[in-house]
Amino acid sequence: xxxxxxxxxxxxxxxATGLTRWLTTTNxxxxxxxxxxxxxxxxxxxxxxxxxxxxxxxxxxxxIVDPQFFNSMTTMHALIMIFGAVMPAFVxxxxxxxxxxxxxxxxxxxxxxxxxxxxxxxxxAMLLGxxxxxxxxxxxxxxxxxPLVLQTGDAFPFMIFSIHLMGISSVMxxxxxxxxxxxxxxxxxxxxRMPLFVWTWLITAYLLIAVMPVLAGAVTMLLTxxxxxxxxxxxxxxGDPVMFQHIFWFFGxxxxxILILPAFGIMSQIIPTFARKPLFGYASMVYAxxxxxxxxxxxxxxxxxxxxxxxxxxxxxxxxxMLIAVPTGVKVFNWVAxxxxxxxxxxxxxLFAISFVILFTIGGFxxxxxxxxxxxxxxxxxxFVVAHFHYVLVPGAIFAIIAGVYYxxxxxxxxxxxxxxGKLHFWTSMIFMNITFxxxxxxxLAGMPRRIPDYAVQFADFNMIASIGAFGFGFSQLIFxxxxxxxxxxxxxxxxxxxxxxxxxxxxxxxxxxxxxxDTPPDPQLIVKEGHS
Amino acid sequence: MSGPDKKxxxxxxxxxxxxxxxxxxxxxxxxxxxxxxxxxxxxLNGKTGQVSLAGVTGPDTSRVITVRFTATVNxxxxxxxxxxxxxxxxxxxxxxxxxxxAKNRTGHLLVGQAAPSVVPREASLYFNKTECFCFTRQxxxxxxxxxxPVQFVIDRNIPAHIETLVLSYTFFDITEKG
Ligand SMILES: [Cu+2]
Numbered sequence: 001x002x003x004x005x006x007x008x009x010x011x012x013x014x015x016a017t018g019l020t021r022w023l024t025t026t027n028x029x030x031x032x033x034x035x036x037x038x039x040x041x042x043x044x045x046x047x048x049x050x051x052x053x054x055x056x057x058x059x060x061x062x063x064i065v066d067p068q069f070f071n072s073m074t075t076m077h078a079l080i081m082i083f084g085a086v087m088p089a090f091v092x093x094x095x096x097x098x099x100x101x102x103x104x105x106x107x108x109x110x111x112x113x114x115x116x117x118x119x120x121x122x123x124x125a126m127l128l129g130x131x132x133x134x135x136x137x138x139x140x141x142x143x144x145x146x147p148l149v150l151q152t153g154d155a156f157p158f159m160i161f162s163i164h165l166m167g168i169s170s171v172m173x174x175x176x177x178x179x180x181x182x183x184x185x186x187x188x189x190x191x192x193r194m195p196l197f198v199w200t201w202l203i204t205a206y207l208l209i210a211v212m213p214v215l216a217g218a219v220t221m222l223l224t225x226x227x228x229x230x231x232x233x234x235x236x237x238x239g240d241p242v243m244f245q246h247i248f249w250f251f252g253x254x255x256x257x258i259l260i261l262p263a264f265g266i267m268s269q270i271i272p273t274f275a276r277k278p279l280f281g282y283a284s285m286v287y288a289x290x291x292x293x294x295x296x297x298x299x300x301x302x303x304x305x306x307x308x309x310x311x312x313x314x315x316x317x318x319x320x321x322m323l324i325a326v327p328t329g330v331k332v333f334n335w336v337a338x339x340x341x342x343x344x345x346x347x348x349x350x351l352f353a354i355s356f357v358i359l360f361t362i363g364g365f366x367x368x369x370x371x372x373x374x375x376x377x378x379x380x381x382x383x384f385v386v387a388h389f390h391y392v393l394v395p396g397a398i399f400a401i402i403a404g405v406y407y408x409x410x411x412x413x414x415x416x417x418x419x420x421x422g423k424l425h426f427w428t429s430m431i432f433m434n435i436t437f438x439x440x441x442x443x444x445l446a447g448m449p450r451r452i453p454d455y456a457v458q459f460a461d462f463n464m465i466a467s468i469g470a471f472g473f474g475f476s477q478l479i480f481x482x483x484x485x486x487x488x489x490x491x492x493x494x495x496x497x498x499x500x501x502x503x504x505x506x507x508x509x510x511x512x513x514x515x516x517x518x519d520t521p522p523d524p525q526l527i528v529k530e531g532h533s
Numbered sequence: 534m535s536g537p538d539k540k541x542x543x544x545x546x547x548x549x550x551x552x553x554x555x556x557x558x559x560x561x562x563x564x565x566x567x568x569x570x571x572x573x574x575x576x577l578n579g580k581t582g583q584v585s586l587a588g589v590t591g592p593d594t595s596r597v598i599t600v601r602f603t604a605t606v607n608x609x610x611x612x613x614x615x616x617x618x619x620x621x622x623x624x625x626x627x628x629x630x631x632x633x634x635a636k637n638r639t640g641h642l643l644v645g646q647a648a649p650s651v652v653p654r655e656a657s658l659y660f661n662k663t664e665c666f667c668f669t670r671q672x673x674x675x676x677x678x679x680x681x682p683v684q685f686v687i688d689r690n691i692p693a694h695i696e697t698l699v700l701s702y703t704f705f706d707i708t709e710k711g
Binding site for chain 1: 539542543546547550551553554555557558559560561562564565568572607646648654703705706707
């Protein structure tokens, strides 16, 4: 398989070496790599915090950490996993894959790309630094509800500024992705020939541009309420704490689709490859993604049914939320239909993809249960909610990222990972993940509240099981780290196409993909041949 | 498409997207007045009507509504605060007056402020105050005790099924904010 762009490009393009290379790089592949390693590190940092939580919850009573620190752990675990692990991983995959999928030489704004990455280490250094401050790290939950969050100690302004920086970074990344997709496509790469990973990222980028500034506004209001005498959320000055929840969730609900739409895109790349069939219902996938994005703006109050809301509001937000199940159902149907009568093989990316379809759907169903307003009064702020969002985020977002890494790693490194070890990683992750999170449904329905370091003794057995699962899941990820490192060093050489059923421009490039690709656009006929329609 | 063309096109797109970013930042702040308006129009949150004489149309003696008064001090601030009447029986359309008493329990100057709220929410749309100590700073000298009057009228259009409503005040210490 030859490429339109000559691979002999590297030698006359000089780039710095060592640390300077990584600090100054504007190459989309380098920046993609930086994002992915950063996210991997944050995944372990956030995971370590989760294990502190689960260690404390192994038994009822207070044994390992004090309650304030426990609350810091739940807060920091969420902030780090959302903004430090999942979002940067998706941006890293976008950086690596979108230019190659579109036949573009690089991202549209390479220098801004460098900035948007290098802001992140500073943001997270600042956030993690709060662990050592007077009053401890933020402990009011990642949702930062006023007035509780205003009691945060010295950490408060640092938390706000780190969120500002994360927001600036992801808005810059999103603008770059939109500009790349709209302006850098090779001739012949029409919008409806784009791979679905590109489509879902285009929609995600618009969501980021729309809601990250709203979050920035909300946390700025918190900052001025605390330090500059404003009363946005202070009832004494005519403000209202409930308003914070409205503004926060106006950002927060679209944010959960920011965390899952790129995962849908990855699934739509992997499943057709290993089913050896084109994706079923390509156009409906695009429209379903767009409708999910649109609906995400009108459902935010389902997070706050219990604050007191008129009946009409409760009904509206309940039905609007349930409506999202329709486009999501279309997607699940299409993935299953793609597999239907396909010549399926079960390499590691496909195993993670299939478990995504099943387990994400379980998370979707518990979401539907939570959407039922009268039932939500029972589930609200219980472990059932924790079970729900971990089912959509762990076997959802994170399994998709892991699947994407296994799927594209040979293209990035030119080397195959070890398939037996990959399968071991899959089975341990999948089993331990269910051991961790499935019991949380039960304790939640039985009334165990979330965000507490101690609990009533009747919840002890299920919590012990969940904690065992969590440690198993955590250690399984060390296998993943080992697999990636081993593949980079000693993996078998990969072919250009890597997977027998893989289609798309990126698979026409040699493995590893040269430092510069598609300096001259690919042949339009190649686009048609590799494309969806 | 040639190189420079693509560049200007990209820059134009980026400029547009930056406008969206700024607009959405503004939108976050616009949600604040929007929220106030929605609360006012729908009576959500039990926010009471404006200080106005609207609704004083003479008592409708065919109906009696029980108004209960409650008082809360926020965050255990050093005040005593209670209503002087616990319950009043009133006719819609008539003008009534009651008062709340507050006492500064400290030996120094305190500044307080009260926020009112009415339940049921639906009733708040028909509950108008013609005079109120809420939403203005109340300065109290050392150990000062003072009655603070409230004049109110319940609109005649209040739905027939509402027979009782509760007016509650929460008193906040805003001495530090001055
Ligand atoms: Cu939501």
